[in-house]
Amino acid sequence: MKQSGQVILEYHERSKHHLRRYAPGPGYLDWANQPDPFRSYAGTRRIELRLGADGVATRFNDVRAGHSSAPAPLTCESVAILFELSFAISAWKSYLGRSWALRCNPSSGNLHPTEGYLIASDLPGLSAGVYHYVSRDHALEQRAVWTSPVPAIAHGVLIGIASIYWREAWKYGMRAFRYCQHDCGHAIAAVSYAAAALGWHTTMLDAAADDEVAALLGVDRSADYTGTEREEPDCLLWVGTADPPAIEPLVAAARAASWRGEANRLSPNHVEWPDIDRAHEATPKPGTTPHNRTTRPAALHLSVPRFDSAAATLYRQRRSAVDFDGATSIAAQAFYAMLEPLLPQPGAPPWNAWPWAPRVHLAIFAHRIEGLEPGVYVFVRDASALLPLKSAMARDWRWQKTGPAHLPLYLLWAHDTRDAAKLISCHQDIAADSCYALGMLASFHDVERSPWLYPRLYWECGMIGQTLYLEAEAAGIRATGIGCFFDDEMHRLLGLEDHQWQSLYHFTAGGAVEDERLTTLPPYA
Numbered sequence: 060m061k062q063s064g065q066v067i068l069e070y071h072e073r074s075k076h077h078l079r080r081y082a083p084g085p086g087y088l089d090w091a092n093q094p095d096p097f098r099s100y101a102g103t104r105r106i107e108l109r110l111g112a113d114g115v116a117t118r119f120n121d122v123r124a125g126h127s128s129a130p131a132p133l134t135c136e137s138v139a140i141l142f143e144l145s146f147a148i149s150a151w152k153s154y155l156g157r158s159w160a161l162r163c164n165p166s167s168g169n170l171h172p173t174e175g176y177l178i179a180s181d182l183p184g185l186s187a188g189v190y191h192y193v194s195r196d197h198a199l200e201q202r203a204v205w206t207s208p209v210p211a212i213a214h215g216v217l218i219g220i221a222s223i224y225w226r227e228a229w230k231y232g233m234r235a236f237r238y239c240q241h242d243c244g245h246a247i248a249a250v251s252y253a254a255a256a257l258g259w260h261t262t263m264l265d266a267a268a269d270d271e272v273a274a275l276l277g278v279d280r281s282a283d284y285t286g287t288e289r290e291e292p293d294c295l296l297w298v299g300t301a302d303p304p305a306i307e308p309l310v311a312a313a314r315a316a317s318w319r320g321e322a323n324r325l326s327p328n329h330v331e332w333p334d335i336d337r338a339h340e341a342t343p344k345p346g347t348t349p350h351n352r353t354t355r356p357a358a359l360h361l362s363v364p365r366f367d368s369a370a371a372t373l374y375r376q377r378r379s380a381v382d383f384d385g386a387t388s389i390a391a392q393a394f395y396a397m398l399e400p401l402l403p404q405p406g407a408p409p410w411n412a413w414p415w416a417p418r419v420h421l422a423i424f425a426h427r428i429e430g431l432e433p434g435v436y437v438f439v440r441d442a443s444a445l446l447p448l449k450s451a452m453a454r455d456w457r458w459q460k461t462g463p464a465h466l467p468l469y470l471l472w473a474h475d476t477r478d479a480a481k482l483i484s485c486h487q488d489i490a491a492d493s494c495y496a497l498g499m500l501a502s503f504h505d506v507e508r509s510p511w512l513y514p515r516l517y518w519e520c521g522m523i524g525q526t527l528y529l530e531a532e533a534a535g536i537r538a539t540g541i542g543c544f545f546d547d548e549m550h551r552l553l554g555l556e557d558h559q560w561q562s563l564y565h566f567t568a569g570g571a572v573e574d575e576r577l578t579t580l581p582p583y584a
């Protein structure tokens with residue numbers, strides 16, 4: 060039998076898009092089976108949440124620099140705001156009688172495989188238990204009531220994340236496992252940013268094993284998913300003002316709790332994607348030693364973006380551009396200001412939620428940045444990666460340090476790379492008509508030995524993506540994640556010949572062209 064490490068590396072190879080052959084997909088869109096974007100649990104007690112985000116005064120510039128505001132009191136109202144600014148609907152779009160919801164967190168194909176959960180002790184307005192969040196209604200469904208003494212969850216709440224792979228597989232087939240992981244990363248960052256607007260810190264409970272996460276969220280309860288799509292456990296985030304609680308007593312309490320609710324069925328029929336099942340089975344997270352997270356470094360000195368928006372406004376105005384004007388440029392200073400928050404900063408979102416050292420770095424195609432030569436640049440998020448990246452890129456690149464001294468940005472090649480960026484991004488114009496496009500280069504060191512790192516590399520990419528989405532809005536431009544790209548064309552361009560570095564997610568930002576045909580409606584009636 061193959062080792063899990065080999066299985067996941069094979070999945071990675073087979074889920075690559077190639078110039079002449081896309082990764083296996085359904086071949087057409089089976090509209091009759093389009094998955095319901097909203098999960099709900101019949102038979103649960105529902106708690107309608109209030110919409111209170113408009114009342115949050117925190118500025119985005121303070122959030123990104125790690126200046127914490129006075130913590131909001133931990134109540135049902137403030138937890139409602141946490142969801143309103145992370146998993147909630149931010150607008151409805153409609154065209155020719157069809158409507159679809161957009162959310163604070165983006166998602167490949169707007170398919171939203173990510174489900175959010177709350178685990179809380181008694182709060183003003185909310186009794187202790189495990190809750191599922193329904194973004195369509197901005198409501199919580201109580202899945203579990205503790206029956207044993209409530210384990211101590213003080214000065215904070217746990218947010219759980221789970222994924223329904225079918226939602227993405229319906230459209231994207233085999234590559235969907237990757238997209239679900241990107242989306243999870245976006246969601247982690249969205250929670251961390253939302254929490255910071257409330258003066259709360261976010262910490263990933265990185266020691267937890269997948270089966271513990273599953274037990275706490277109730278997604279391991281087969282009987283509640285009879286004939287419906289399963290949810291797979293991703294992670295637990297501690298959001299609050301104190302250190303996180305111990306996980307084991309909570310898991311024991313969840314296993315003994317009284318559970319309610321049956322999951323709705325999202326599609327009448329399904330297509331099996333055994334490669335996704337195998338990728339999932341090859342990457343279970345075991346229990347691991349927790350990372351030390353007691354340090355709370357001081358606030359950062361970041362360059363400020365063009366607009367000083369209210370954080371709650373900025374998070375909800377985030378959108379993907381579907382088209383760029385091919386003309387807008389940004390100043391180099393504005394570009395540097397967008398890169399700064401990508402450096403690991405444990406005192407500010409979203410990296411306060413990330414326990415591991417950076418494993419993902421950027422290869423940037425600069426197109427329209429005033430004061431910066433068009434060309435290929437590399438942004439090395441962790442100094443220890445500089446030499447390995449240099450030696451892995453076989454080509455004789457310049458590696459010329461560029462920009463402010465504190466930014467690890469290197470010019471490899473001064474050249475107009477608009478055509479290359481477009482070609483690599485599955486021929487999408489957005490990669491060429493923007494101010495910049497980029498690929499996220501992840502170190503595959505240790506993935507074969509610890510396959511559970513594989514999804515986490517995508518999470519890190521998704522967190523970078525969420526940061527850049529918000530930074531783009533603050534800079535007065537707009538961004539788009541790019542999941543469709545020709546993996547090995549990117550590697551070939553950079554001269555990456557072995558598998559130690561793989562581009563896992565692409566991204567672009569520029570002057571957006573709005574689609575005037577669409578009508579925008581408020582998120583909730």
Ligand SMILES: Cc1cc2nc3c(=O)[nH]c(=O)nc-3n(C[C@H](O)[C@H](O)[C@H](O)COP(=O)(O)O)c2cc1C
Nearest residue numbers: 161162165166167168169241378379540541542543
């Ligand atoms: C992981 C990921 C991959 C994406 N890939 C593409 C892409 O290849 N091309 C594109 O135009 N948009 C892409 N998008 C943008 C989504 O289509 C967009 O997030 C979704 O339609 C929801 O719209 P919103 O971001 O405005 O909320 C991607 C988004 C994510 C999160």
